[in-house]
Structure formats: structure tokens, C-alpha cells
Amino acid sequence: MQHTELYIGGEWRGASDGGTFEVLNPATEEVIATVASATVDDAMASLDAAEAAFADWRGRTPRQRGEILRKAFELFTARLDEFADLITLENGKARADAMGEAVYSAEFFRWYAEEAVRAEGQMGMAPASGARILVQHKPAGIAVLVTPWNFPAAMGTRKIAPALAAGCPVIIKPASETPLTMLALMPLLEEAGVPPGIVNVLPSRSSGAVVGAMLKDPRVRVISFTGSTEVGRKLLHGAADTVVKPAMELGGNAPFIVFEDADLDAAADGLMIAKMRNMGEACTAANRIYVHEKVHDSFVEKYVDRMAKLKMGDGRAEGIDVGPLVNAETRDKVADFVDDAVAKGAKVRLGGQRPNVKGFFYPPTVLTDVPENAECVADEIFGPVAAIQSFTDEKDVVRRANETIYGLVAYVYTADLKRGMQVSEALEFGMVGLNRGLVSDPAAPFGGVKQSGLGREGGKEGMLEFMESQYISVAW
Known part of the structure; x- marks a missing residue:
């Protein structure tokens, strides 16, 4: 081969x-x-x-x-x-x-x-x-x-x-x-x-x-x-x-929006796919995660629990969930994103430290209270780092989601189909995953706007x- x-x-x-x-x-x-x-x-x-x-x-x-x-x-x-x-x-x-x-x-x-x-x-x-x-x-x-x-x-x-x-x-x-x-x-x-x-x-x-x-x-x-x-x-x-x-x-800068009526377990599972598929090294990866303040703490707890169970190591070994990033430059950029967010007030809920091992590894990481001026909010993280923010108003979160030069994919979780469709149409993205963490399909037109x-x-x-x-x- x-x-x-x-x-x-x-x-x-x-x-x-x-x-x-x-x-x-x-x-x-x-x-x-x-x-x-x-x-x-x-x-x-x-x-x-x-x-x-x-x-x-x-x-x-x-x-x-x-x-x-x-x-x-x-x-x-x-x-x-x-x-x-x-x-x-x-x-x-x-x-x-x-x-x-x-x-x-x-x-x-x-x-x-x-x-x-x-x-x-x-x-x-x-x-x-x-x-x-x-x-x-x-x-x-x-x-x-x-x-x-x-x-x-x-x-x-x-x-x-x-x-x-x-x-x-x-x-x-x-x-x-x-x-x-x-x-x-x-x-x-x-x-x-x-x-x-x-x-x-x-x-x-x-x-x-x-x-x-x-x-x-x-x-x-x-x-x-x-x-x-x-x-x-x-x-x-x-x-x-x-x-x-x-x-x-x-490129992409995908928002992942969790409304207060969402099935939180389904949303956490969906985020595991949208964020951690290919260790986050995907243009479709969830990059800005917005969770309604009413369910923020419960969702974070569920998601951190899932991320903590992932096993990092050589991808060829049995039972490994998270392999290395592709090269040193990518790993270092991910580490810089985390350091920048923390310096600006983000809280580390999981991971956040580069391991002292051979290979281009970075651990599954969850950040909360990520400020709007953090570099990872404006740019693709392209690694296993979930940057979570909270919101209270539907129109405001749609505005924040659209406030980017990118428009590849967005994700929305809600139990209200009417709201889900309305928000999907308001989002300026070529693709939307509505209550789904994966949109890629050979039979579907994959691509973005802006x-x-x-x-x-x-x-x-x-x-x-x-x-x-x-x-x-x-x-x-």
C-alpha cells in the first residue's frame, strides 16, 4: 500500500x-x-x-x-x-x-x-x-x-x-x-x-x-x-x-447552539461528534459552543463526563479514541488558543495542558466562560478543544453565530421544530445540522457561503x- x-x-x-x-x-x-x-x-x-x-x-x-x-x-x-x-x-x-x-x-x-x-x-x-x-x-x-x-x-x-x-x-x-x-x-x-x-x-x-x-x-x-x-x-x-x-x-467557524428545551444527552452526544470527529481537525468541527444559561451547567457536566472518558494515544493501538494532531505546528496552535483563552478569563474544566510525551498530542479539553475576544472564537481551533459560552436570547445568539466571515456549517439543538427551522433559516451557513452532530453525506451538497x-x-x-x-x- x-x-x-x-x-x-x-x-x-x-x-x-x-x-x-x-x-x-x-x-x-x-x-x-x-x-x-x-x-x-x-x-x-x-x-x-x-x-x-x-x-x-x-x-x-x-x-x-x-x-x-x-x-x-x-x-x-x-x-x-x-x-x-x-x-x-x-x-x-x-x-x-x-x-x-x-x-x-x-x-x-x-x-x-x-x-x-x-x-x-x-x-x-x-x-x-x-x-x-x-x-x-x-x-x-x-x-x-x-x-x-x-x-x-x-x-x-x-x-x-x-x-x-x-x-x-x-x-x-x-x-x-x-x-x-x-x-x-x-x-x-x-x-x-x-x-x-x-x-x-x-x-x-x-x-x-x-x-x-x-x-x-x-x-x-x-x-x-x-x-x-x-x-x-x-x-x-x-x-x-x-x-x-x-x-x-x-475554512469554517461552526456555531453549536443548545437551547433550553433541548435533549441535553442528545446534544452532548451530538457535540462529541461535531467537536471530536477527527480530533477536531475538520472544517465542520463545532468551534463556538453556545449553551442557554438555564441548562449551561447541566450540559457542561454531561459533556465533560463524556470527554473525560476518551483515551488518548497512538491511534494504531486498541481502545484509543484520540490520536495525535497531524504535526507540531497544529498542536502548538491549539495550545496557544487555550493559553490565550485562559489568560482572558476562560475556565479549564478538563485538559488544557500539553502532555510531555513523544508525538503531536493534545488532550481533550473543555473551556467554559470563554470571552468573545478570545482568539479561538474568531479562528478555527482545529483540535480537541471545546470552547463553551452561554446565551439567554434567541436573536442574540443567532447574531453572534453569524458574526463571522465564515459560513460553512452550524448546529442547532432544540425540541421545538418550529424554532429549529426558523433558527436554521436565519443562520448564514451553507449547511445546518438540526439535532444532528454530523452533516457530511455523499448524497448531500456539501459547501459553505461567505x-x-x-x-x-x-x-x-x-x-x-x-x-x-x-x-x-x-x-x-
Whole structure:
């Protein structure tokens, strides 16, 4: 499962300049692989391979492409254990979490195997002229995919599957912290029947130069990126020069609102998922937790009890719930958030101290009385830290929840369905979990508003991101 070279045109090859970089196990800080680091020349070779393969792939029927994706789903499902092991090794997440990601990743192949045959157009009559209006969806062209380290498999399959279903070849640049999982996927896609050149993988430490060069090439028609808003802004600037179609899934700052009538046990369980999935290293992670003052103390007690039972350690070991964070920078940033909040008046109810052990660990932490000027209120924590605040007024908590440049996901817990729907509609977020701590689903349009992104992944919309609508006017 551990391929370490570039994958271009169906072949494994080293970087054109011989460059490499090391991949670490976050639990031990030991080197687990040395991977080829792609250059601009390698990027151009990938574009050549994708261009050569494009005509055949887009010429295949939707059913033919769908059957290959279905086979990919079956092969991936047969190897869930292997992929989960590799995800844990390079990312650090606990084995159960890694298995959850593996299952989720496979589902994108199944969903888009079914959606490949449903790129339906339309036909109608123009009211004024009487001409027929025919609309069809065509593959946009070569797509560059840039994925983050927090979901090494799922962020790739969530882009690859719809692109292939649409008829597009892709070049994927995985995060340099976690390239092994995406490289391991390539033999599986070969076995499923994906032709050479349709999927190319370029691990690289020179991400800016490599992706920037591809964005300048007129053959690239789509850039799909998942990552920070800061990097997303730079890619949007690069895409503007050649008017490349952007699909951006960027940062989040999710509010989690618990009203006084909520089922507190259900809300605490939901927060465990919304906060602690992937150790909080997720753009969907609950970041600002607002609990009505009438139930604040009871909720905190229930939630602290749940967090205290989590066992931290090497994610490969049995019974571990919380693995290490992905690297030292992420761990240190989480620690700084906690220190800043405490210095400004927050109370530590659990955790809050970096352990003196090998690996990039930070313990499950619960803070209460977090002030509005704490840095963690305005920025993504991206770690296992729950920052809890209280509220008294519905309109005020909605205002506070919306008071951010981000708009990816929000969570609401209440027993009153009417209020739940009203609050959900008032929240300026692309997704809302109403009495649910998990919103991600291959069949649903995943994405945000404001500076959390452009476009959607998953659902019917996900495939349309890789297609262009063509309108034909004809009279008969």
C-alpha cells in the first residue's frame, strides 16, 4: 500500500529533479516514508497525460464510466482495513475514526457511479421566438484537485469520483503531510478500469509553484480545492488569469447552539461528534459552543463526563479514541488558543495542558466562560478543544453565530421544530445540522457561503462542478 513515487499517465516515476520529502508518523515523530516531490516539469507532464486521455474518456458512455466507478467502490470496500491502517499511520487519527473515513470515502465511488448516468439536460420552447431550447451538460475539461491532510482518502475520492463521472481527467495534489493514502488508491483505480492519464497524483513540497503553473495552462478548466480560506484566496487570484472554474471548500467557524428545551444527552452526544470527529481537525468541527444559561451547567457536566472518558494515544493501538494532531505546528496552535483563552478569563474544566510525551498530542479539553475576544472564537481551533459560552436570547445568539466571515456549517439543538427551522433559516451557513452532530453525506451538497467557499461537493451538484452547460437553439 505504500507507493512513494509520482503517478503520471498510469506510470510510477520519480520527480524530474530527483527531489523527495519525508512523511512522519504523528504519534511517534518517526519517518515512515520518503516521497517524490513533484516539480513544474512533472506538472506539465501530468497535463500532457491528462490531455492525451481526455478524448477517449469523455467519449465513453455514462454507463461505462459508472461501471468503472462502481468497481472502484467494490475494490475499496474490500480493502477498508488496509486504507484505515494507512490513514492512521500518516494522519494519526484513531483507528475507529480512520475506518469511518474509509467507509465514507468508498461511498463517493458508489454515489457517483449512480449519478454518472443522471447528468440530465432539458428541452423546451422559447416563449417569444418559438425556437427549441436544448441544454446539455458536457465535461468541463482537465481538473486540478488540491486536497488537505485531515481526510487523506475522503477529500480525494469526494473530488475524483464526480470528476470521473462527469468525464473529466484529473491531476490531484495531496497534502505533503499525508500523500501515501492517495498514492495507494491508484492501483485500485487501475484495477477498476480507469485508463492511464485519467487520474494523476503529484505529491510535492513546492505546492504553490506546481499548482500555480497548472493554473496558467489553458488546458486546465477546473480547480477544486479544500483547505484554508487564506490559500483559497490565492488560488482564486491564480484562477482569474485564465478564468478557470473554481470549486472552493474553505475554512469554517461552526456555531453549536443548545437551547433550553433541548435533549441535553442528545446534544452532548451530538457535540462529541461535531467537536471530536477527527480530533477536531475538520472544517465542520463545532468551534463556538453556545449553551442557554438555564441548562449551561447541566450540559457542561454531561459533556465533560463524556470527554473525560476518551483515551488518548497512538491511534494504531486498541481502545484509543484520540490520536495525535497531524504535526507540531497544529498542536502548538491549539495550545496557544487555550493559553490565550485562559489568560482572558476562560475556565479549564478538563485538559488544557500539553502532555510531555513523544508525538503531536493534545488532550481533550473543555473551556467554559470563554470571552468573545478570545482568539479561538474568531479562528478555527482545529483540535480537541471545546470552547463553551452561554446565551439567554434567541436573536442574540443567532447574531453572534453569524458574526463571522465564515459560513460553512452550524448546529442547532432544540425540541421545538418550529424554532429549529426558523433558527436554521436565519443562520448564514451553507449547511445546518438540526439535532444532528454530523452533516457530511455523499448524497448531500456539501459547501459553505461567505468566505467558506464556492460551489458544492457531493450530491447532484458535485458532478455539475466538473461540467459546463451547453445551450443549443434550434427551430423545426
